[in-house]
Amino acid sequence: xxxxxxxxxxxxxxxxxxxxxxxxxxxxxxxxxxxxxxxxxxxxxxxxxxxxxxxxxxxxxxxxxxxxxxxxxxxxxxxxxxxxxxxxxxxxxxxxxxxxxxxxxxxxxxxxxxxxxxxxxxxxxxxxxxxxxxxxxxxxxxxxxxxxxxxxxxxxxxxxxxxxxxxxxxxxxxxxxxxxxxxxxxxxxxxxxxxxxxxxxxxxxxxxxxxxxxxxxxxxxxxxxxxxxxxxxxxxxxxxxxxxxxxxxxxxxxxxxx
Amino acid sequence: xxxxxxxxxxxxxxxxxxxxxxxxxxxxxxxxxxxxxxxxxxxxxxxxxxxxxxxxxxxxxxxxxxxxxxxxxxxxxxxxxxxxxxxxxxxxxxxxxxxxxxxxxxxxxxxxxxxxxxxxxxxxxxxxxxxxxxxxxxxxxxxxxxxxxxxxxxxxxxxxxxxxxxxxxxxxxxxxxxxxxxxxxxxxxxxxxxxxxxxxxxxxxxxxxxxxxxxxxxxxxxxxxxxxxxxxxxxxxxxxxxxxxxxxxxxxxxxxxxxxxxxxxxxxxxxxxxxxxxxxxxxxxxxxxxxxxxxxxxxxxxxxxxxxxxxxxxxxxxxxxxxxxxxxxxxxxxxxxxxxxxx
Numbered sequence: 001x002x003x004x005x006x007x008x009x010x011x012x013x014x015x016x017x018x019x020x021x022x023x024x025x026x027x028x029x030x031x032x033x034x035x036x037x038x039x040x041x042x043x044x045x046x047x048x049x050x051x052x053x054x055x056x057x058x059x060x061x062x063x064x065x066x067x068x069x070x071x072x073x074x075x076x077x078x079x080x081x082x083x084x085x086x087x088x089x090x091x092x093x094x095x096x097x098x099x100x101x102x103x104x105x106x107x108x109x110x111x112x113x114x115x116x117x118x119x120x121x122x123x124x125x126x127x128x129x130x131x132x133x134x135x136x137x138x139x140x141x142x143x144x145x146x147x148x149x150x151x152x153x154x155x156x157x158x159x160x161x162x163x164x165x166x167x168x169x170x171x172x173x174x175x176x177x178x179x180x181x182x183x184x185x186x187x188x189x190x191x192x193x194x195x196x197x198x199x200x201x202x203x204x205x206x207x208x209x210x211x212x213x214x215x216x217x218x219x220x221x222x223x224x225x226x227x228x229x230x231x232x233x234x235x236x237x238x239x240x241x242x243x244x245x246x247x248x249x250x251x252x253x254x255x256x257x258x
Numbered sequence: 259x260x261x262x263x264x265x266x267x268x269x270x271x272x273x274x275x276x277x278x279x280x281x282x283x284x285x286x287x288x289x290x291x292x293x294x295x296x297x298x299x300x301x302x303x304x305x306x307x308x309x310x311x312x313x314x315x316x317x318x319x320x321x322x323x324x325x326x327x328x329x330x331x332x333x334x335x336x337x338x339x340x341x342x343x344x345x346x347x348x349x350x351x352x353x354x355x356x357x358x359x360x361x362x363x364x365x366x367x368x369x370x371x372x373x374x375x376x377x378x379x380x381x382x383x384x385x386x387x388x389x390x391x392x393x394x395x396x397x398x399x400x401x402x403x404x405x406x407x408x409x410x411x412x413x414x415x416x417x418x419x420x421x422x423x424x425x426x427x428x429x430x431x432x433x434x435x436x437x438x439x440x441x442x443x444x445x446x447x448x449x450x451x452x453x454x455x456x457x458x459x460x461x462x463x464x465x466x467x468x469x470x471x472x473x474x475x476x477x478x479x480x481x482x483x484x485x486x487x488x489x490x491x492x493x494x495x496x497x498x499x500x501x502x503x504x505x506x507x508x509x510x511x512x513x514x515x516x517x518x519x520x521x522x523x524x525x526x527x528x529x530x531x532x533x534x535x536x537x538x539x540x541x542x543x544x545x546x547x548x549x550x551x552x553x554x555x556x557x558x559x560x561x562x563x564x565x566x567x568x569x570x571x572x573x574x575x576x577x578x579x580x581x582x583x584x585x586x587x588x589x590x591x592x593x594x595x596x597x598x599x600x601x
Contacts, residue, residue, distance in 0.1 A: 050490060074496025081490055087344050088486050088541035098484045099495045149495065 001025055002077070002162045002194055003059045007046055009039075009218075016042050017218045024194040026160035029185060031205040032198045034215035035239050040198045041082065043215065044166050047196060048079040061159040071102050077162040078146035082170070084138070086130055092117070092141050093126045099149035116148035119183050135171035143168055143180060150193065162194040163187065169204070177201070181208040202255045206230055206248075214238050230255060265545040268538050272552040279556060280325065283563045284317050288571060323456040323464070324562045324576075325555035327521045328531070330468035330513035332554020333475050335528020336535075336546050337510040340482035341401065341503065342410045345533060346591065348584075349514045350525030352415060353422030354396045358511075358518040359448045360426040360433075361392025367433045386463055390515030396422055397507050450577035451524035453562055460520040471513035472551045478505050479543035486541070524577050526584020527554050533591070557583075 002024040009017040017039045024030050024047075032040045046054035055065040060076060068076075078099065086095075096113045103109065117123045120140045125133065130141060143165075150161045163184070169177040185208055188195045199205050205212060205226070212229040214221040216238055222229060230253040235243045242258035284296045291299075291309055304310040331349060338347040338354070349355045365373055365388040376384055400422070404415035430448055481502040484492035493499045517524070528550075535549035561579040568574060 048494060050493070070493060070498055071496040074494065079490075079494040081488070084487050084491060085343075086487055089536070090483070090486065090541055094483075094540075094542065095487075098480070098487075101480050101484075102496050146494075 001059070001061060001160075002047060002196075004043070004047060004054075005057050005059070007043070007054055007057050009042055009046065009051060009054055015218055017046070020215070020218070020220050022047075022213055022220070022223070024162060024196055026162075026192045026194045027188055028210040029188050029195045029197065029208055030211045030213060031209035032196065032213045032215055033202060033205060033238065034221075038215045039218040040215055041166055044079075044164055044196065044198055047162075048077065048164050049073055060162070074099075074102060074149065075161075076159065077164060078149040079164045080142055080146045080166060080168050082166045084142055089129045089131055091126070092122070092128050092130055092133075095130050095141060096145045096148050099145050112148050112151050113144075115151060116144040119147060119187075120144050120180065136173065136176060139168065139171045140176070140180070143183075147187065150191070160192055160194060162196070165195070165197045167198055167200065170200075177204060178207075184208070202230065202235070206252045206254065226252065232258075262540050263538055265539050265549075268535075269545070269548055269552065272549065272556065276325065276552055276556050276559070279559055280321050283321050283559055284313060286563060286567060287312070287317060319458050319461055320453055320456040320562070321559060323453045323461050323520060324558040326461065326464055326468050327453065327517040327524065328527055328554035328556065328558030329472055329551035330464070330517040330554070331524060331527035331558070332531035332550035332552075333472050333547050334510040334513040334517075335554070336532040336543070336550040337471075337475055337478075337482075337506050337513075338397070338528065339532055340485060340543055340546075341397075341506050341510070342404065342412075342415055343486050343488070344410060344412050344415070345536070346412055346529070346588075346595075347415065348526060348529035348588075349393070349510070350523055351529065351588075352396075352400050352419035353426060354393045354400075354511065354514050355518050355523040355525070356423050356426035356430070357396030358389040358393035358515045359523050360430045361388040361395075361515075362386075362519050363430050363433050363437075363448060364388065367437045383463075386467065386516055386519040389519040390467070390512055393514040393518070394508065394511035396426075397511050401503075401507065447575075448522045450575035451522040451580070452575050452577075453521045453558075454566070454573060454576075456520075464516040464520045467512045467516035471509045471516075472547070475506070475509050476544060476547045478502055478509075479547060482506065482543045483541075522577065524558065524580050526580050526588065527557050529591075530584055530587050531557055533587075 004020060004022050007017050007020040020043060032043060034040050045051050047058060049055055049065045058065045060068065093113055096116055097109055100109045100112055114123065117126060120143055122137065122140050122144060125137060125141065130138065133141065146163065150163060169180050172180060181204060184195055187193050209226060212226060213223040214229060214234060221238055222234060230245060232243055232245050235255060243255050244258045246254045246256065248254045281293060281296055285291050285293045289312055295304065295309055296313060298304050299310050299313045334349050338349060339345050362385050365376060365385050369384065400415060400418045403418045404410050481492060481497040484495050484497055485502060489499050531553040532546055532550045534553055535546055539545045539549055561583065562576050565574045565576045565579045
């Protein structure tokens with residue numbers, strides 16, 4: 001379990017998060033929804049352990065984030081930021097392998113790298129210079145990198161692991177967005193990973209998330225199952241924008257502007 | 259660009275080339291000494307006392323100092339480029355070298371008056387220690403000014419360098435102008451660099467700090483690889499970012515400080531050497547550090563050879579030769595990168 005208890009974060013006198021409590025269970029996909037500037041990314045940073053004053057209020061598998069060494073933390077959770085800028089000509093395989101430095105030598109790192117690349121269908125990019133890839137390809141390489149970090153056998157034997165993804169499909173086309181979320185869902189199920197995603201696309205959340213957290217102006221507006229959260233009154237309150245909710249033929253709610 | 263030669267072959271090739279080049283450089287000078295005689299002298303088999311003296315007291319310390327300084331500037335350049343996450347950083351371009359030079363000049367000029375306590379405390383090490391602190395301060399300032407929100411702005415980095423270079427140049431010039439000290443009459447030593455008066459004591463002074471930087475920087479290589487994706491990403495991978503940053507800043511300032519205090523400001527070595535290695539071996543810092551040390555050593559030995567032969571018997575300051583190579587190289591890098599977004 002990854003939990004945040006009563007998180008409060010201030011920056012230059014502004015409250016960015018107040019009294020935010022969330023729980024991420026292994027095996028589930030939790031989506032954080034909210035308007036621009038609602039504090040979604042800050043919440044993700046707090047859960048990652050990037051915000052020092054918040055560390056006290058975040059617990060990973062029952063232990064306070066403060067009590068983890070950075071190396072132990074890296075084996076239990078991986079984080080994909082919104083943007084990664086890279087100015088050196090590393091190959092895709094080198095870049096994905098960087099997250100595996102802490103695993104013992106006897107494990108085949110190349111095997112892990114190949115496995116992670118295959119998950120996202122980018123085995124063919126292995127020997128390419130990362131800088132020359134398209135935005136969408138780079139995003140899938142970054143996904144492979146963070147996933148590879150958690151596929152390590154050492155971690156497998158240990159407690160549950162968590163994947164924190166900040167707008168991980170923003171550069172992907174329609175089909176790839178869905179392919180990525182299929183993989184994420186599969187990882188949550190087969191590896192019992194807890195997954196947190198920050199999302200703008202409510203329809204992706206509706207289809208793939210197990211639990212939704214609605215964040216408005218730094219506060220949790222509400223949280224719960226997809227069915228109970230994605231109703232017109234809540235969404236309109238969340239974004240201050242009128243919407244209609246239609247049923248998708250396969251059952252989940254589908255959100256369109258009113 | 260699918261480059262990448264085997265690191266081991268390239269590094270050993272560079273090592274051999276460096277020894278050959280050094281031996282050849284030992285044979286060149288006002289007094290003709292054949293390469294064979296150079297080798298005989300090096301192995302203590304020389305039959306001429308004069309040859310032995312020229313080699314051991316003039317040419318050998320000079321060439322070894324060139325190698326040492328080149329290695330130091332090479333790894334310092336690679337380290338700073340890793341720290342600033344950009345291949346355009348160079349100790350001289352961003353002002354670290356001139357900061358170190360200013361500190362060194364300050365101690366030399368004011369060592370008998372204002373800074374008498376400092377000199378008394380550190381004795382012979384007072385100049386290199388001051389150069390180290392000057393370099394450290396400038397690296398820290400530039401890092402603070404140019405890095406915001408986990409992103410180093412290259413424009414800001416280079417402009418900060420322009421400002422620091424201007425301040426340091428004017429202060430160094432002023433101090434040199436005021437100085438009565440013999441050692442300081444020659445302003446060109448500090449601003450254009452020179453290894454012409456190299457002595458064994460220069461060598462011993464610079465040896466330990468530069469060796470430390472060359473040997474210890476690879477310890478941060480994996481961390482710097484990850485750091486190229488940003489501070490946050492490398493922290494998420496489990497690297498201790500604070501230790502990494504301070505380790506790299508400290509060790510590169512150590513190498514630059516030691517180099518500058520024995521040879522003045524020699525620019526562009528830290529820019530050109532790592533870049534050539536990246537073309538041969540890729541950007542992995544595990545190979546980049548030893549490669550840049552060897553390539554930097556080679557660059558300084560070759561440009562020193564040019565400096566003392568091009569207009570012989572007159573000698574050009576080595577910094578002029580290095581700038582003549584490095585300036586166009588820098589321009590070429592800029593043009594190459596212009597096609598991409600930003601710098």
